[in-house]
Amino acid sequence: PGAAHDAQKALIKEENTRAELEEVKSILDAYSSASTRMASLYLAYSSARGVIEQATVARVSDEIRIISDCLWSMKQDLLISLGFNIDRTWTICVYKRLFNEDDQHNHLHCVAHARSIECDLNDARTWKEGVGVGGMALAKDGEVVAPDILAAGAGSLFKLSGDIVRKEDLVRYRSMMAVPVSVEGDVKPWGVVLVSCDTPGHFGDHKDRRQHSGVKPEEAVRTLAAVVALGIAISRCNIMSLPTRSERS
Numbered sequence: 001p002g003a004a005h006d007a008q009k010a011l012i013k014e015e016n017t018r019a020e021l022e023e024v025k026s027i028l029d030a031y032s033s034a035s036t037r038m039a040s041l042y043l044a045y046s047s048a049r050g051v052i053e054q055a056t057v058a059r060v061s062d063e064i065r066i067i068s069d070c071l072w073s074m075k076q077d078l079l080i081s082l083g084f085n086i087d088r089t090w091t092i093c094v095y096k097r098l099f100n101e102d103d104q105h106n107h108l109h110c111v112a113h114a115r116s117i118e119c120d121l122n123d124a125r126t127w128k129e130g131v132g133v134g135g136m137a138l139a140k141d142g143e144v145v146a147p148d149i150l151a152a153g154a155g156s157l158f159k160l161s162g163d164i165v166r167k168e169d170l171v172r173y174r175s176m177m178a179v180p181v182s183v184e185g186d187v188k189p190w191g192v193v194l195v196s197c198d199t200p201g202h203f204g205d206h207k208d209r210r211q212h213s214g215v216k217p218e219e220a221v222r223t224l225a226a227v228v229a230l231g232i233a234i235s236r237c238n239i240m241s242l243p244t245r246s247e248r249s
Helices: 001-056 064-080 132-140 217-240
Strands: 090-100 105-115 144-148 175-181 191-197
Touching: 001 064, 064 090, 064 105, 064 175, 064 217, 090 132, 090 217, 105 132, 105 191, 132 144, 132 175, 132 191, 175 217, 191 217
Parallel strands: none
Antiparallel strands: 090 105, 090 191, 144 175, 175 191
16 A cells, blocks of 8 residues: 555656646747747848838838838748748738728728738728728727637627628638828828738737737737838938939939
């Protein structure tokens, strides 16, 4: 009986030790992931800063070109900082606000994007102000986060109907975040940065704190919006610095 009791105690101790080691490993993995995302966000911002510096020196006045070049340079590190795994479906889109004379409303037009499923920029949908996550962010001039557009608590807030909805939307776009692009001196947002993925709860619903410890994916979206705003401001400054016709002659 004594030997059996000792063996049972040793077994329990071993199981507890294994559980503790697994707990420590889980914590270390979470911190390692957080450090990687933080470093990637810094690298993404640094890449964009380099593009903007070059655009400043070269006096590039095309805002769309600057934005597209920034997104292209940031893409790989941005994906890591957003926490998008290789098997996920995701979109990163920059929309510009344009006024539609036909319906007398502002609409969002995609001017730069990166997607896991490639799509021609001309095929990207436009969004009326107040419609969809991006349209809502434009209307309220504030961030809009949709942890899960199909969640019962979401109600009809993020549900769309009609021709604007495609059958694959409910699978591809489950969690979304939109951030207005605000440029100093403008009354309304220039546009909106919208990021989506097919993982429910990816944005705004971090029940597993370890999975999203450190830099949250929302910070990457805010950073991209700030980069876009800076690129626009630089393009405007470059336009103002261009020589006039009389100066050229």
